[in-house]
Amino acid sequence: MLQDLFERLGYRTMTAHDGPSGLAVLQSKTPVDLLITDVGLPGLNGRQMADAARMHHPALPVLFITGYAQAATANNSLDTGMQMLTKPFSTEALLDRVRAMLGA
Structure with missing residues (x-):
């Protein structure tokens, strides 16, 4: 759905x-x-994937989407350039966040 x-x-x-x-x-x-x-x-969870990817691309912006925000950040705070969007969210909220992260 998001790809489309x-x-x-x-x-x-x-x-x-x-x-x-x-x-x-x-x-x-x-x-x-x-x-x-x-x-x-x-x-491989999303945080593990992002951390491994950032070893090659340290400035890569990452948007985590989850229904479990507290559990996702309880032990691992988000690094610079990482943001989280908690489900459910509107299409507008997603697009606003993506545009902001891309500097558009």
């Missing part, structure tokens, strides 16, 4: 079905301007 939304608005998107697949994309030579990920992913 962003592509209709002119953004280029890439998707992955789990954390390890997402990390493979992030470690490739494909440029990435913003990582949007759920915190709870199979195989």
